Every structure is written in structure tokens, then in C-alpha cells.
Amino acid sequence: MSVYEFLNRVTGTTFSSNSELPFKIEEKSFSKNEVITKYNEVEQNFYFLTEGAVQAEVSKEDGSECILDFIFPNQFFNAYISYINQTPSFVQISSLSECKVEIINGMKIKELYTDSLLMNKIVRLVTEEKFIEKTQREIDFLTKSAQERYLDLFQSNPKIMKEVPANRIAKYLGIKPESLSRIRKDLLS
Amino acid sequence: MSVYEFLNRVTGTTFSSNSELPFKIEEKSFSKNEVITKYNEVEQNFYFLTEGAVQAEVSKEDGSECILDFIFPNQFFNAYISYINQTPSFVQISSLSECKVEIINGMKIKELYTDSLLMNKIVRLVTEEKFIEKTQREIDFLTKSAQERYLDLFQSNPKIMKEVPANRIAKYLGIKPESLSRIRKDLLS
Numbered sequence: 001m002s003v004y005e006f007l008n009r010v011t012g013t014t015f016s017s018n019s020e021l022p023f024k025i026e027e028k029s030f031s032k033n034e035v036i037t038k039y040n041e042v043e044q045n046f047y048f049l050t051e052g053a054v055q056a057e058v059s060k061e062d063g064s065e066c067i068l069d070f071i072f073p074n075q076f077f078n079a080y081i082s083y084i085n086q087t088p089s090f091v092q093i094s095s096l097s098e099c100k101v102e103i104i105n106g107m108k109i110k111e112l113y114t115d116s117l118l119m120n121k122i123v124r125l126v127t128e129e130k131f132i133e134k135t136q137r138e139i140d141f142l143t144k145s146a147q148e149r150y151l152d153l154f155q156s157n158p159k160i161m162k163e164v165p166a167n168r169i170a171k172y173l174g175i176k177p178e179s180l181s182r183i184r185k186d187l188l189s
Numbered sequence: 190m191s192v193y194e195f196l197n198r199v200t201g202t203t204f205s206s207n208s209e210l211p212f213k214i215e216e217k218s219f220s221k222n223e224v225i226t227k228y229n230e231v232e233q234n235f236y237f238l239t240e241g242a243v244q245a246e247v248s249k250e251d252g253s254e255c256i257l258d259f260i261f262p263n264q265f266f267n268a269y270i271s272y273i274n275q276t277p278s279f280v281q282i283s284s285l286s287e288c289k290v291e292i293i294n295g296m297k298i299k300e301l302y303t304d305s306l307l308m309n310k311i312v313r314l315v316t317e318e319k320f321i322e323k324t325q326r327e328i329d330f331l332t333k334s335a336q337e338r339y340l341d342l343f344q345s346n347p348k349i350m351k352e353v354p355a356n357r358i359a360k361y362l363g364i365k366p367e368s369l370s371r372i373r374k375d376l377l378s
Contacts, residue, residue, distance in 0.1 A: 058328050066331035068324075081321050090328075113310065120309035121302065127316045132270050134323050135257075139247050139279075142255035142363075174331075 001074045003048045003102050011125045013118070018102070022112060022119060026103045030095040032163075037093040043083035045106050049073050052099030053160045055168065056091050067171040069137075070096070070164075072157045076126055078106065097163040146175045147183045190263045192237045192291050200314045202307070207291070211301060211308060215292045219284040221352075226282040232272035234295050237265050241288030242349045244357065245280050256360040258326075259285070259353075261346050265315055267295065286352040335364045336372045 003025055004015040018025040030036060036054065037043055047054075054071040056079075068091060071077040082089035083106055112119035140149055150173060154161050161169070170180040192214055193204040207214040219225060225243065226232055236243075243260040245268075257280060260266040271278035272295055301308035329338055339362060343350050350358070359369040 058332055060332045068327060068331065081324060084317055084321060113313075115306070117304070117306045117309060120306060120313050124302075124309050124313040124316060127313060127320055128273055131316055131320045131323065132273060134320065134327070135270060138257060138323070138327065142257065143247055143249045 001050065003104070006048065006074055006076075007122055010129060011122050013122070022116065023104050023108045028101050028103055030099045030101070032095055032097050035092060035094045036101075037079045037082075037089060037091075039090065039092045040088040041079070041082070042086055043079040043089055043106065046076055046078050046083075046104040046109065048076050048102040048104070050100045050102060053096040053157070053164060054093060054099060055096050055172075056093050058091055065171065067168060070153075070172055072160060075133075076130070080130075096168065097160060141174065146173050146179060147186070149173055150180070150183050151187075191239065192293070195237065195263055195265075196311055199318060200311050202311070211305065212293050212297045217290050217292055219288045219290070221284055221286050224281060224283045225290075226268045226271075226278060226280075228279065228281045229277040230268070230271070231275055232268040232278055232295065235265055235267050235272075235293040235298065237291040237293070238262050239289045239291060242285040242346070242353065243282060243288060244285050244361075245282050247280055254360065256357060259342075259361055261349060264322075265319070269319075285357065286349060330363065335362050335368060336375070338362055339369070339372050340376075 001009075002018055004013075004018045004021055007013050007021070008015055015021060030052075036047065039059070049071055051073055053073075054077060055067055056069040056071070056077070057065050057067050059065055069077075077093065079089035079091045079093060081087070082091070109119065109123065113123075140152070144152070150169070153169070153173075166180055167177055170177045173180065175183075191207055193202075193207045193210055196202050196210070197204055204210060219241075225236065228248070238260055240262055242262075243266060244256055245258040245260070245266070246254050246256050248254055258266075266282065268278035268280045268282060270276070271280070298308065298312065302312075329341070333341070339358070342358070342362075355369055356366055359366045362369065364372075
């Protein structure tokens, strides 16, 4: 799916290609484990993932890494707080596998906010969808077991999840690597 | 703070009272432990909290309750996923203390989305702010200890937090009541 197709689905627009959108789209590929937005960088872009998987990580005071989010195809992502506030990012974004993205210049979007009903509507709807995703993840954390969340993750993205290292999956689920091994063994038996 | 003052701060508008807004505001009070939006109700409203504190809870399969969020003055709240999708809510919202709220008819807001640049801009900015709050809470969960998060909670809302029962604070922090007692004892010693 391309940005214009996603927007048609979520916002009810009827664009027939990316070139009809009120902003330019640039395509880019990343290889596995490449950093897309660095710690302390000020985010300038919106990214739309068309292939592969991406993670957003934060680093703890002791230097260890926590995984805030996995992003899968047909989702927008960026270092959101940094983008909104134009402050250095405390989140780092990197590729979990080979990826393809469509890039939108975030500064152009901010310009369009002043007068464009369409641009405000699009970003309102996309932000509402992101907010729902985040709330759903929080509810899952509170109400589902690690095993249930592991199964959800694999059922929704079976191909990509095979490429993601086990230690990252454990960090995303908020469990120890040993607990993940136990879950996997239980599911196989 | 009233809705119009909050919107002036967040969205840069220059309203001088609630009656100038493009939607009606109704004021309402709730006593402690009153349900504002029930489980399975379809959310019709936006609420803006002017006094007191509110919680959003979800219930687990075993019947126990998890606290998804505490809401403090000068924040909007509602059963968001239910409102957006107009589906029965799996979140219940209730007052933690005596509260005062300003209520906006959510259906009127949905009507205004079609043509109103201002309405789309306002809700985009408010949703961006809610998304940032939620992301920040998630980052805090991953990177801060329960003691640090307990201190943050009390420092940001000292008066209201004194009214909130300890078992609810423990549920919000995602810890056992015994751990909360230990944190409190450690902080006092």
C-alpha cells in the first residue's frame, strides 16, 4: 500500500496516486539494523512503511534499551514528540529488517496546517488511529498474558516476525528472554 | 481553566468565553465514585475536567479491574475508542473524587469535521497532545522505577492524589499494594 491508498482508506479521500497529494513523497530503502532517526536528532519527516519492520527504542539510565514500539507495513511512524515540539529526540528509530518507506517532509505538513482543511483532517484522522493503536497496546499489556500478546504479534505479522531477533521480541513484550523461550516451548508442545 | 482557555493555550485561538466556541458547553458535577461512561455504553460526549480526578478502567477476564489512566484538571477525556468507532465501550470512566466537568456533544463535533478548518485543527492538536501524554506514560513505564513514577504522580497533583485510595494508585502504577506500602515507607524514612 502507498500513502495515497492508506489515506483513501482512513480519511475517505479519493486520490489515484501519490503525485496527486498536496505534499511530495520520496521513496527510500533501508537495510537491516539501520538507524532512521537518531537519538537527539530533531525529527523533520513523516515515514510511511511499505515493506519490512521498524522499531522505536528508548534507552534507560543504565544504558540498556527498551522497545517502545514495533511498526509494520501500512503504518506511519516518526519520532513523534520530537517532531511536534521540534526538540531533540529521546527515541531512536531503526529498521528491524530490510525496509521500504515513503517519506513526507514534515515541515511542509506544518505549513499546510494554517489554511488546509484537508491536511488538518488527514492528520487528525491519522493521529486518532495512532492514538487508538497505542491505547489498544496499553490495554493488551494490562489485560493479556505475555503468551497471548506473543500470539497476537505473530498472527498479525507472521512473515516479518520470523526475521526479528528473539531478544527484541522479549523487550517488546516486556518480558525476560528466558520467559520468551518458555512461552515458545509451551506453544510447541 | 475552562474549555475556551485550554483551546487558546493549545491551539492558539483567541476565544474570550465558552459561549464563543462553535459548539455548546454544558457544566456538570459528579460526586466521588460515580460512573461517567459505563462499560458497553456508546460514547456520545467529550468531557473537559475542571476540578477533581477521574479514572479510566478496563476489566480483565477474571473480573479484576485494571486502571488505564488517571485524568486530572485541564484534560479532555472520554471513552475514546468507543467515541471514534461508535461501538460499545470496553473502558469504563468514573470519578475518583468530587469532580466538575464541561461537556461537549461529540456528535456535534463529528458534524463540524466536514467543513470546519478550525474544528479539525482543534481536534488534531488536542489528539496530538493526548498521544504525547500516552507515549510519555509508556516511556515512563519502561524507563522509570515504580518509586519514581509514584513521586511524579504526587508532585504533579499533590492535592488530588491525597484523596485517591492506595489500591487504585497501586493499580495505576502497575504494582502490588504491598509494593506501594514499601515505597511509601522508604520515602518516609
